Amino acid sequence: MSVVDLARFMDDLATASGQAILPFFRAAFGMDDKARGGAAFDPVTEADRAAEVAMRGMIRRHLPTHGILGEEFGSENLDAECVWVLDPIDGTRAFVAGLPTWGTLIGLTHHGAAVRGLMHQPYLGEMFSGDGAQARLRSPRGERKLLSRRGTALDQAVLATTDPRLFAEGAERERYLALEGAVRLSRYGTDCYAYCMLAAGQIDLVVEAGLKPYDIVALIPIIEGAGGIVTTWDGGPAIGGGRIVAAGDPRLHETALRHLNP
Structure with a gap:
Protein backbone atom coordinates (compact mmCIF):
# COMPACT_ATOMS: atom_id res chain seq x y z
CA MET A 1 0.00 0.00 0.00
CA LEU A 146 0.08 20.12 16.13
CA LEU A 147 3.08 21.93 17.59
CA SER A 148 4.51 21.25 21.03
CA ARG A 149 5.28 24.12 23.38
CA ARG A 150 8.85 25.42 23.35
CA GLY A 151 10.98 27.47 25.72
CA THR A 152 9.23 26.48 28.95
CA ALA A 153 11.42 26.46 32.05
CA LEU A 154 10.98 23.58 34.48
CA ASP A 155 9.46 25.79 37.18
CA GLN A 156 6.80 26.94 34.68
CA ALA A 157 6.07 23.51 33.22
CA VAL A 158 2.86 21.48 33.30
CA LEU A 159 3.55 17.81 34.02
CA ALA A 160 1.20 14.84 33.68
CA THR A 161 1.27 11.21 34.71
CA THR A 162 -1.50 8.65 34.83
CA ASP A 163 -0.91 7.71 38.48
CA PRO A 164 2.04 8.35 40.84
CA ARG A 165 1.58 4.78 42.04
CA LEU A 166 3.02 3.67 38.69
CA PHE A 167 6.45 4.34 40.17
CA ALA A 168 8.09 1.70 42.33
CA GLU A 169 8.58 2.60 45.98
CA GLY A 170 12.08 3.79 46.71
CA ALA A 171 14.41 5.63 44.34
CA GLU A 172 12.10 5.54 41.30
CA ARG A 173 9.19 7.18 43.11
CA GLU A 174 11.44 9.62 44.94
CA ARG A 175 12.97 10.81 41.66
CA TYR A 176 9.56 11.29 40.09
CA LEU A 177 8.25 13.19 43.11
CA ALA A 178 11.33 15.42 43.12
CA LEU A 179 10.64 16.29 39.48
CA GLU A 180 6.95 16.87 40.19
CA GLY A 181 7.91 19.18 43.05
CA ALA A 182 9.96 21.33 40.66
CA VAL A 183 7.18 22.04 38.13
CA ARG A 184 4.40 24.60 38.22
CA LEU A 185 1.45 22.21 37.86
CA SER A 186 0.90 18.46 37.77
CA ARG A 187 -2.14 16.44 36.69
CA TYR A 188 -3.08 12.77 37.13
CA GLY A 189 -5.38 10.30 35.39
CA THR A 190 -4.56 11.29 31.83
CA ASP A 191 -3.32 8.08 30.12
CA CYS A 192 -2.67 8.52 26.38
CA TYR A 193 -4.51 11.84 26.32
CA ALA A 194 -1.63 13.56 28.13
CA TYR A 195 0.81 12.71 25.34
CA CYS A 196 -1.57 14.16 22.77
CA MET A 197 -1.98 17.32 24.83
CA LEU A 198 1.81 17.54 24.94
CA ALA A 199 1.83 17.38 21.13
CA ALA A 200 -0.87 20.07 21.10
CA GLY A 201 1.20 22.42 23.28
CA GLN A 202 -1.00 22.21 26.37
CA ILE A 203 1.27 20.01 28.53
CA ASP A 204 5.07 20.23 28.75
CA LEU A 205 6.12 16.92 30.33
CA VAL A 206 4.70 13.41 30.65
CA VAL A 207 6.54 10.97 32.93
CA GLU A 208 5.47 7.37 33.46
CA ALA A 209 6.80 3.90 34.30
CA GLY A 210 5.84 0.31 33.58
CA LEU A 211 4.58 0.99 30.05
CA LYS A 212 4.26 -1.75 27.42
CA PRO A 213 5.02 -1.20 23.72
CA TYR A 214 1.32 -0.92 22.89
CA ASP A 215 1.07 1.96 25.41
CA ILE A 216 3.62 4.15 23.62
CA VAL A 217 4.40 3.08 20.02
CA ALA A 218 1.46 4.95 18.45
CA LEU A 219 2.29 8.09 20.42
CA ILE A 220 5.95 8.37 19.39
CA PRO A 221 5.31 9.60 15.79
CA ILE A 222 2.68 12.05 17.08
CA ILE A 223 4.99 13.60 19.68
CA GLU A 224 7.99 13.72 17.36
CA GLY A 225 5.87 15.04 14.49
CA ALA A 226 4.78 17.91 16.73
CA GLY A 227 8.39 18.78 17.57
CA GLY A 228 8.61 17.00 20.92
CA ILE A 229 10.88 14.25 22.16
CA VAL A 230 10.10 10.98 23.95
CA THR A 231 12.64 8.52 25.39
CA THR A 232 13.17 6.23 28.32
CA TRP A 233 14.47 7.73 31.55
CA ASP A 234 18.02 6.91 30.53
CA GLY A 235 17.59 8.63 27.16
CA GLY A 236 17.12 5.45 25.12
CA PRO A 237 14.44 4.58 22.55
CA ALA A 238 10.89 4.62 23.91
CA ILE A 239 9.52 1.99 21.53
CA GLY A 240 9.96 -0.87 24.01
CA GLY A 241 8.06 0.89 26.79
CA GLY A 242 9.27 0.88 30.39
CA ARG A 243 10.05 4.17 32.13
CA ILE A 244 9.09 6.98 29.74
CA VAL A 245 9.63 10.73 29.69
CA ALA A 246 8.17 12.93 26.95
CA ALA A 247 8.72 16.67 26.59
CA GLY A 248 7.58 19.34 24.19
CA ASP A 249 11.00 21.00 24.25
CA PRO A 250 14.37 19.17 23.92
CA ARG A 251 16.02 21.38 26.55
CA LEU A 252 13.23 20.69 29.02
CA HIS A 253 13.64 17.00 28.24
CA GLU A 254 17.33 17.21 29.15
CA THR A 255 16.44 18.95 32.42
CA ALA A 256 13.90 16.26 33.27
CA LEU A 257 16.44 13.52 32.56
CA ARG A 258 18.87 15.13 35.00
CA HIS A 259 16.19 15.05 37.71
CA LEU A 260 15.30 11.44 36.97
CA ASN A 261 18.93 10.34 36.84
CA PRO A 262 20.66 12.30 39.62
Whole structure:
Protein backbone atom coordinates (compact mmCIF):
# COMPACT_ATOMS: atom_id res chain seq x y z
CA MET A 1 0.00 0.00 0.00
CA SER A 2 1.16 3.57 -0.63
CA VAL A 3 1.71 6.07 2.17
CA VAL A 4 -1.63 7.70 1.39
CA ASP A 5 -3.35 4.33 1.48
CA LEU A 6 -1.78 3.53 4.85
CA ALA A 7 -3.02 6.80 6.29
CA ARG A 8 -6.52 6.06 5.02
CA PHE A 9 -6.34 2.52 6.35
CA MET A 10 -5.40 3.80 9.81
CA ASP A 11 -8.43 6.07 9.70
CA ASP A 12 -10.57 3.07 8.77
CA LEU A 13 -9.14 1.07 11.68
CA ALA A 14 -9.94 3.94 14.02
CA THR A 15 -13.49 4.24 12.69
CA ALA A 16 -14.13 0.50 13.05
CA SER A 17 -12.71 0.38 16.58
CA GLY A 18 -14.76 3.41 17.60
CA GLN A 19 -17.93 1.80 16.31
CA ALA A 20 -17.14 -1.29 18.38
CA ILE A 21 -16.38 0.70 21.55
CA LEU A 22 -18.97 3.47 21.77
CA PRO A 23 -22.03 1.27 22.48
CA PHE A 24 -20.31 0.25 25.73
CA PHE A 25 -19.18 3.69 26.93
CA ARG A 26 -21.23 4.95 29.89
CA ALA A 27 -23.36 1.81 29.61
CA ALA A 28 -23.52 -1.58 31.31
CA PHE A 29 -20.88 -4.02 30.09
CA GLY A 30 -18.94 -7.10 31.11
CA MET A 31 -15.52 -6.64 32.72
CA ASP A 32 -12.69 -8.83 34.03
CA ASP A 33 -9.69 -8.10 36.23
CA LYS A 34 -6.49 -9.11 34.43
CA ALA A 35 -4.64 -8.79 37.74
CA ARG A 36 -6.88 -11.58 39.10
CA GLY A 37 -7.19 -10.23 42.60
CA GLY A 38 -3.77 -8.59 42.68
CA ALA A 39 -3.06 -5.35 44.48
CA ALA A 40 -3.68 -3.21 41.38
CA PHE A 41 -7.04 -3.51 39.60
CA ASP A 42 -6.31 -4.04 35.88
CA PRO A 43 -9.65 -4.08 34.05
CA VAL A 44 -10.41 -5.37 30.58
CA THR A 45 -13.88 -4.87 29.14
CA GLU A 46 -16.04 -6.23 26.35
CA ALA A 47 -15.26 -3.01 24.51
CA ASP A 48 -11.49 -3.61 24.61
CA ARG A 49 -11.90 -7.06 23.12
CA ALA A 50 -14.49 -6.08 20.52
CA ALA A 51 -12.35 -3.23 19.21
CA GLU A 52 -9.18 -5.29 18.93
CA VAL A 53 -11.04 -8.11 17.18
CA ALA A 54 -12.38 -5.60 14.65
CA MET A 55 -8.94 -4.11 13.94
CA ARG A 56 -7.15 -7.46 13.75
CA GLY A 57 -9.74 -8.73 11.28
CA MET A 58 -9.21 -5.75 8.99
CA ILE A 59 -5.42 -6.06 9.09
CA ARG A 60 -5.54 -9.79 8.32
CA ARG A 61 -7.90 -9.21 5.38
CA HIS A 62 -6.16 -6.26 3.78
CA LEU A 63 -2.50 -6.63 4.87
CA PRO A 64 -1.96 -10.33 5.51
CA THR A 65 1.85 -10.08 5.42
CA HIS A 66 1.91 -7.55 8.27
CA GLY A 67 2.43 -8.50 11.90
CA ILE A 68 0.24 -7.54 14.86
CA LEU A 69 1.00 -6.83 18.51
CA GLY A 70 -2.13 -6.14 20.55
CA GLU A 71 -2.80 -5.73 24.25
CA GLU A 72 -5.69 -8.17 24.47
CA PHE A 73 -4.82 -10.97 22.04
CA GLY A 74 -1.04 -11.05 21.92
CA SER A 75 1.25 -11.14 18.91
CA GLU A 76 1.47 -12.71 15.49
CA ASN A 77 4.10 -12.50 12.75
CA LEU A 78 6.35 -10.11 14.69
CA ASP A 79 9.21 -10.80 12.27
CA ALA A 80 7.29 -9.00 9.51
CA GLU A 81 8.69 -5.83 7.93
CA CYS A 82 5.62 -3.91 9.13
CA VAL A 83 3.93 -4.57 12.47
CA TRP A 84 0.74 -2.96 13.79
CA VAL A 85 0.78 -2.18 17.51
CA LEU A 86 -2.71 -1.89 18.97
CA ASP A 87 -4.18 -0.80 22.28
CA PRO A 88 -7.96 -0.80 21.78
CA ILE A 89 -8.63 1.26 24.92
CA ASP A 90 -5.66 2.95 26.53
CA GLY A 91 -7.10 4.20 29.79
CA THR A 92 -9.58 1.43 30.57
CA ARG A 93 -9.93 2.66 34.17
CA ALA A 94 -11.07 6.05 32.84
CA PHE A 95 -13.42 4.25 30.44
CA VAL A 96 -14.94 2.28 33.32
CA ALA A 97 -15.43 5.52 35.26
CA GLY A 98 -17.14 7.22 32.30
CA LEU A 99 -14.31 9.74 31.82
CA PRO A 100 -13.30 10.62 28.22
CA THR A 101 -9.53 10.58 28.78
CA TRP A 102 -9.12 7.16 27.14
CA GLY A 103 -8.30 6.51 23.51
CA THR A 104 -7.57 3.87 20.90
CA LEU A 105 -3.87 3.65 20.01
CA ILE A 106 -2.91 2.44 16.52
CA GLY A 107 0.80 2.34 15.76
CA LEU A 108 2.78 1.05 12.80
CA THR A 109 6.42 0.00 12.93
CA HIS A 110 8.69 -0.54 9.93
CA HIS A 111 11.83 -2.60 10.54
CA GLY A 112 11.35 -1.97 14.25
CA ALA A 113 10.96 1.83 14.08
CA ALA A 114 7.71 3.62 14.96
CA VAL A 115 6.77 5.36 11.70
CA ARG A 116 3.07 6.16 12.05
CA GLY A 117 0.73 6.65 14.95
CA LEU A 118 -2.88 7.56 15.63
CA MET A 119 -4.84 8.17 18.82
CA HIS A 120 -8.62 8.15 18.38
CA GLN A 121 -11.04 9.45 20.99
CA PRO A 122 -14.35 8.51 19.35
CA TYR A 123 -16.61 9.96 22.04
CA LEU A 124 -15.08 13.42 21.47
CA GLY A 125 -14.59 12.79 17.75
CA GLU A 126 -10.86 13.52 17.90
CA MET A 127 -8.05 11.91 15.88
CA PHE A 128 -4.44 12.78 16.69
CA SER A 129 -2.03 11.46 14.06
CA GLY A 130 1.64 11.75 13.19
CA ASP A 131 4.43 10.30 11.10
CA GLY A 132 7.44 11.67 12.97
CA ALA A 133 7.77 14.62 10.59
CA GLN A 134 4.41 16.27 11.25
CA ALA A 135 1.35 15.75 13.42
CA ARG A 136 -2.27 16.80 13.08
CA LEU A 137 -5.53 16.90 15.02
CA ARG A 138 -8.87 16.34 13.31
CA SER A 139 -11.95 17.07 15.38
CA PRO A 140 -15.49 18.45 15.05
CA ARG A 141 -13.90 21.91 15.22
CA GLY A 142 -11.78 21.26 12.13
CA GLU A 143 -8.23 20.17 11.38
CA ARG A 144 -4.98 21.75 12.51
CA LYS A 145 -1.29 21.12 12.73
CA LEU A 146 0.08 20.12 16.13
CA LEU A 147 3.08 21.93 17.59
CA SER A 148 4.51 21.25 21.03
CA ARG A 149 5.28 24.12 23.38
CA ARG A 150 8.85 25.42 23.35
CA GLY A 151 10.98 27.47 25.72
CA THR A 152 9.23 26.48 28.95
CA ALA A 153 11.42 26.46 32.05
CA LEU A 154 10.98 23.58 34.48
CA ASP A 155 9.46 25.79 37.18
CA GLN A 156 6.80 26.94 34.68
CA ALA A 157 6.07 23.51 33.22
CA VAL A 158 2.86 21.48 33.30
CA LEU A 159 3.55 17.81 34.02
CA ALA A 160 1.20 14.84 33.68
CA THR A 161 1.27 11.21 34.71
CA THR A 162 -1.50 8.65 34.83
CA ASP A 163 -0.91 7.71 38.48
CA PRO A 164 2.04 8.35 40.84
CA ARG A 165 1.58 4.78 42.04
CA LEU A 166 3.02 3.67 38.69
CA PHE A 167 6.45 4.34 40.17
CA ALA A 168 8.09 1.70 42.33
CA GLU A 169 8.58 2.60 45.98
CA GLY A 170 12.08 3.79 46.71
CA ALA A 171 14.41 5.63 44.34
CA GLU A 172 12.10 5.54 41.30
CA ARG A 173 9.19 7.18 43.11
CA GLU A 174 11.44 9.62 44.94
CA ARG A 175 12.97 10.81 41.66
CA TYR A 176 9.56 11.29 40.09
CA LEU A 177 8.25 13.19 43.11
CA ALA A 178 11.33 15.42 43.12
CA LEU A 179 10.64 16.29 39.48
CA GLU A 180 6.95 16.87 40.19
CA GLY A 181 7.91 19.18 43.05
CA ALA A 182 9.96 21.33 40.66
CA VAL A 183 7.18 22.04 38.13
CA ARG A 184 4.40 24.60 38.22
CA LEU A 185 1.45 22.21 37.86
CA SER A 186 0.90 18.46 37.77
CA ARG A 187 -2.14 16.44 36.69
CA TYR A 188 -3.08 12.77 37.13
CA GLY A 189 -5.38 10.30 35.39
CA THR A 190 -4.56 11.29 31.83
CA ASP A 191 -3.32 8.08 30.12
CA CYS A 192 -2.67 8.52 26.38
CA TYR A 193 -4.51 11.84 26.32
CA ALA A 194 -1.63 13.56 28.13
CA TYR A 195 0.81 12.71 25.34
CA CYS A 196 -1.57 14.16 22.77
CA MET A 197 -1.98 17.32 24.83
CA LEU A 198 1.81 17.54 24.94
CA ALA A 199 1.83 17.38 21.13
CA ALA A 200 -0.87 20.07 21.10
CA GLY A 201 1.20 22.42 23.28
CA GLN A 202 -1.00 22.21 26.37
CA ILE A 203 1.27 20.01 28.53
CA ASP A 204 5.07 20.23 28.75
CA LEU A 205 6.12 16.92 30.33
CA VAL A 206 4.70 13.41 30.65
CA VAL A 207 6.54 10.97 32.93
CA GLU A 208 5.47 7.37 33.46
CA ALA A 209 6.80 3.90 34.30
CA GLY A 210 5.84 0.31 33.58
CA LEU A 211 4.58 0.99 30.05
CA LYS A 212 4.26 -1.75 27.42
CA PRO A 213 5.02 -1.20 23.72
CA TYR A 214 1.32 -0.92 22.89
CA ASP A 215 1.07 1.96 25.41
CA ILE A 216 3.62 4.15 23.62
CA VAL A 217 4.40 3.08 20.02
CA ALA A 218 1.46 4.95 18.45
CA LEU A 219 2.29 8.09 20.42
CA ILE A 220 5.95 8.37 19.39
CA PRO A 221 5.31 9.60 15.79
CA ILE A 222 2.68 12.05 17.08
CA ILE A 223 4.99 13.60 19.68
CA GLU A 224 7.99 13.72 17.36
CA GLY A 225 5.87 15.04 14.49
CA ALA A 226 4.78 17.91 16.73
CA GLY A 227 8.39 18.78 17.57
CA GLY A 228 8.61 17.00 20.92
CA ILE A 229 10.88 14.25 22.16
CA VAL A 230 10.10 10.98 23.95
CA THR A 231 12.64 8.52 25.39
CA THR A 232 13.17 6.23 28.32
CA TRP A 233 14.47 7.73 31.55
CA ASP A 234 18.02 6.91 30.53
CA GLY A 235 17.59 8.63 27.16
CA GLY A 236 17.12 5.45 25.12
CA PRO A 237 14.44 4.58 22.55
CA ALA A 238 10.89 4.62 23.91
CA ILE A 239 9.52 1.99 21.53
CA GLY A 240 9.96 -0.87 24.01
CA GLY A 241 8.06 0.89 26.79
CA GLY A 242 9.27 0.88 30.39
CA ARG A 243 10.05 4.17 32.13
CA ILE A 244 9.09 6.98 29.74
CA VAL A 245 9.63 10.73 29.69
CA ALA A 246 8.17 12.93 26.95
CA ALA A 247 8.72 16.67 26.59
CA GLY A 248 7.58 19.34 24.19
CA ASP A 249 11.00 21.00 24.25
CA PRO A 250 14.37 19.17 23.92
CA ARG A 251 16.02 21.38 26.55
CA LEU A 252 13.23 20.69 29.02
CA HIS A 253 13.64 17.00 28.24
CA GLU A 254 17.33 17.21 29.15
CA THR A 255 16.44 18.95 32.42
CA ALA A 256 13.90 16.26 33.27
CA LEU A 257 16.44 13.52 32.56
CA ARG A 258 18.87 15.13 35.00
CA HIS A 259 16.19 15.05 37.71
CA LEU A 260 15.30 11.44 36.97
CA ASN A 261 18.93 10.34 36.84
CA PRO A 262 20.66 12.30 39.62
